[in-house]
């Protein structure tokens with residue numbers, strides 16, 4: 001089937017107070033496992049390819065990007081191919097030209113004025129091609145930038161940002177932080193509700209690996225919709241691979257440890273998708 005529209009999916013999930021799982025494709029096998037999990041759960045999913053992942057794949061977007069798009073298009077459930085954390089405008093445009101239907105332009109490292117200007121420009125460019133845009137506010141506090149656990153998005157700033165840029169989804173700072181390997185982050189659910197009431201587009205949580213199941217349920221109830229998870233899957237995949245290799249030092253075929261690693265990713269994505277959707 002054709003790719004799903006992230007605007008339709010996220011608006012519908014937000015209205016129903018459900019979380020929409022968005023998982024990062026670090027290796028193409030992750031994408032295969034994520035789609036298999038979504039089909040098993042009978043739920044939509046967002047397949048994310050980040051600028052960093054493209055860099056890992058020798059800076060070549062097309063080979064891994066076409067794989068992600070093909071997985072999205074061949075899935076038996078609604079799937080979106082989404083470019084994640086793209087700071088490079090040319091990469092955003094190349095991804096759209098390749099067939100990605102959703103882009104996160106990340107101008108959070110820029111000054112507030114510059115972030116608004118560049119986000120508005122790329123949003124207009126993407127909208128002219130029917131592509132959705134997720135963005136992130138600039139420096140909102142916290143010494144280490146927007147993803148410092150102490151950083152917070154101001155609801156009125158968020159409303160102005162959405163108004164000024166026309167973005168379709170907004171990533172906000174509410175207590176999470178990227179690449180946590182423990183699920184101990186504390187989210188500010190009161191703030192999530194206030195931002196949700198102040199803006200008209202669905203909210204995105206980055207750094208969701210650090211949030212417990214119960215914490216995520218509360219955040220979704222409070223108004224969080226798109227839930228971005230990457231590190232948590234890496235932790236599970238690597239633990240499985242390590243266990244298999246530790247148990248048999250004669251293994252040389254990557255399929256022998258890749259298969260159980262992929263199975264661990266698939267099982268957890270299916271579980272999380274159901275949990276986020278309240279099933």
Ligand code: G3H
Nearest residue numbers: 179206207209228230231
């Ligand atoms: O954009 C991707 C997510 O924010 C993933 O963050 O690796 O901390 O789960 P995470």
Ligand code: ZN
Nearest residue numbers: 085206207228
């Ligand atoms: Zn992120």
